[in-house]
Amino acid sequence: MKNAFILTASISVLALSAHAQTATTTQSTTPAIAETSQDALLRSTTLRDLGYRDGVAFSQLSGQTEIYFPVPDAGPILNGQLTLDIEHGATNAVERFLQVKIGDRIATSVGLDVEGGQLSLPIDIRPSDVQNGFLTIGLSYSGAFSEYICVDERASGDFVQISPDSALSLTLDPAQISTPLDFNGFRPAQVYVQMPEGNEMSGLAAAVRAATLFGAEQGGVNFGTGALAAEGNAWTAGAIELDVTTSGSDSEMEVIQTGAQPTLHVRGTDPQLGLWQLSSAWAGVTDAANSVTSALVSSSVDADVVLLSALGADLREKQVVSSEQFIIPFQSSDIPAGKTVSEIDLVLAAGLDPAGAGASATVYLNDTLLGARSLGRGVPERVKFTVPAGLVSRNNVLRVSFQRQAAGGQCRIKPQGYSAQVLPGSQLQLADTADETEHFFQLRQSFADGAQIFVDPDVGLSASELMPWLGSVAGTIIPDRAPIIPRNALTDIDADVPFVVVSNANPGDGEPLITVEKGRIEIRDRNGEVMFDGDALDRLGIVQMVTRNGVTGLWVRPGAGDAPQASVNTPFVLDRGDLALIGAEGVVVATSTNSNSLIDVVYPEQTSLMQILDQYRPWIVGGLWLALTLLVLAAFQKMYRRRRATPSDE
Template structure:
């Protein structure tokens, strides 16, 4: 009996041990994976992306100054729409001056919710703060930072509490840092709006095709139009130098020769394709951190060749790890590069980063799709865009809401501004130019009997102003747009000013709302286009030929930034332009429509600005030499020329090195501009060096002003005649008496 019990107990123990072993089999199977396989699996599962966006990335290069009694500013920092954020924080970098004492208060809010308030009473000091940002997904695609600054100096009877010595200074280094799961980013429209301030455009290595070059400059100009500055990233090639500073390589991957050779510091020259594949797999160097990519066969071949070489090294080292690498490649590379067709726009992973893959032939349609008119419909990871166009105005009126201006109400205590900006090429077409601004506003009544004033500015020129009837009803302000105020890029600003009132300090001054209404618009009319930059921007709005030499395609990293910056400044429409590549830079090109030419001779053209390879610059006006200077370098000239029956712009580099545009190029009135690293250095008009054509035709000229009789002389003459008649009547009455 005891023996049977012992046997039964032993069987149960063996069974329990077997069950325990079965339960542990997944653990043993996992442990059976090699360290290299486990490291690759971790890379496959890691889709976490870290981002940092600064105010300087949004084009805010100078500090923002807030003063007066009550100043408020809202700043929008882009994030992926509809995707939760992790480890998000906002570093508010600011300082203050308190020269006149009083009570200073700084309040910060995120998405409308107050999160920080502090009193600042020292003569000067630090006003910086670190704000935690909640994880919630934002459908708007931005984190809204609100800054409210209040400075009050108590004076007798409240004659004036404004203090010019009490100001807040917000630095461009203010930044939002966050991370998110790239696998949760689901549609191409959200990916477009979430692009960083300096997005990278990846192109094929070496000499790119004309189709890819054409697509890249169009993308770059479209990004400039929404306030972003593109970086051109040719895919790494052999003999390229890469910066390995800060590169973090998992220890298990160092067994692979390609990864081991990259485990250094500083710069290193790429010696074999497997190293390129390793860089793409890690995704930490700037060379592979793209946000958009031109999906052409040359780029796809370069990516596959690099990964094939890396896979060969893994195969020779650890055959069991090849399956893990194949899974990584299928999820992080092949899923994005497998799109077929010529009209595809796809959101995919390229290595570790989410990238918008755009077929060259679909670029124009994709840009129309990403515009404000259709972007809300781009709700898929892959789209086939058969057609997408922007609507044109048929009656010569363009609503400001279509140009990016958001109608709505703002509260005004003392002074507030509403503004919108637009390139001239986005509104001018068919020979039409903006000739009138029509702004519909309404204002609520305030405590003061003094009505608010609305002033209208175009490119900081005051073109109209009106005192408003503060009764909440619509009031229209119409202002003629003078030709000299137009530029290739225009900023229309409405400035509202109220008189703050306090009843002998018994009441606190309050802000009252004013609104810019959706019916506000600009009026276009057909007019004679001038031979200057604004006239060329109007011509470029419809159709343009862009001429570049073949050498530009051989060096896209250096030439594309020039083409993008100049085309954007000139007002070239990325939707209505054609690229022409000249194989021989010495042969003259013959344009048959408005054109923009880079470093090429133009047939039948006479240039006022002459440039040679030694950096010599000559500027002529008719038969007069205005300027002759040399040598110059890191400069370029841009001028309007006539070529037979066509008008266009010609860009030429001064000296051996072209400028590297760190700031946006802006073109004002004139037909010649000298460009440098910081944008436009000077603009002048060779057809009108004295500026006399700025004066209206009806104004008297020179000595004619003394010879031409003016009706103003009739005023004192009429007054004298009335006095004589009165005197004569008085004498007549005296004689009768």
């Protein structure tokens, strides 16, 4: 749960006909929200915030989708407006329409000009439109040629593109946002965490937990010790104030209205518990002015299978005219430590057309074809596909594509879709992995049950300076559900829980690839060219896996330069490899020190046999060739002399 927004969408596309024509631009208009109280909050949620990075697109004169904007309660809503920024065009003089539904009511239907162009479509929102914690937006695109024209349905060149900046804007009464549940449901995706002034480890643990829960690896969290300065009525960041106490409740949460915008105050001896509760299945019990949490129990994880229904993907039935896809993303942290995906076990169903023809299902994992099956019986069928070793990584996408020959057309019958679905019972089969924890994504699996955190005071960074480094790393390497276990000293780290240590010196037992104890460092590429050294290397942070007391963890050494500046478009991701150099641009280079390393680490101030061999390699190679040549010549000369010394038979 990287933010408060949960997205489900379903799209079905039907093919009709189109021919050619140029597009022009129409005048766009931008409506304004109705005037409200000076104290009201203006909260805007874009399609980009919901995960539609490229917006929503339709073509071939047909398409439908539903978009779900999370709105937990209609109580705080004074008014609202949905604004759709649309670009459209067609290559033929064809009538096209876009219909918008809010819940079950048809809000508007607009004809799209034959010439194409751009327009901004405003739609007023009523509080009664909120149902079951969501505002459901239904989009339906349709069109048709004149009845006197007959063309191939696949020849249409029309399109409708709805911008990812299209937004739902709500005007809220801040006084009605009075519970932690309301705050978490209405807050913006961006979060500001106000850390305690002191050096309490419980405060650091809560900040790290916020980084994992709210998407620090995607730039979703900022940290500081001062209060957030809110400007105007636009609510653009949700402020969470952490307060560590030495006694009393483990975690207590309440919403305070001290400024222009509400702030969630989380205090206690272990405030991270409250943050985790807001992102867990127990969030509903925080619907009170004051919420106290003492403990949370997570559900057990099956060590042999992962149900696709538990991964949060949209597995609802789809109408397949020619092709449709089911997309099921999952992360390595969804798989227990020491396990990997060995088999995809699917239960699939595809309806038959009147001629008795079914559909084919093609399965991909991370864009690698696993196989295909024909579904011609019209009943649920179980199909299994073996997963090749090494295919699973940190972020994975399972894609099930249904295809069938479109029935209809020929200028007589509209193409008809028939149902297909990935059914409950579909699962990822797991197997023990023979590999050690050799990559970052495998370490993320190990962190699922908890992460020990220690920050060496010798690092010399304040909390606001430290968290941009530690927050990005924690967000990408520690799963949401993992409790954060703070440690006051390096010697306090247990031998049975993986760790993250922020320090200048190596916390591991062995010698890492990069260590600062050997003086000046040069990072070279495979060709021996220097990539980083001196000040350029000092500005970069170093992240590498190390082992201490038999358990593998992560050593983070912050750089002297700017910390990673992650965003949704440029996330900070540690995936394959066990060593990474990081900077303001994110991961500069990541490599594995166990095999096929992309870099070579040289310590010019340290003289070793390998460095001597590397420095004088051309001379050594030349000398060896010369010696070998002389040996060969000597051998031939000896053979020649022996033959001359042998008396002739004649």
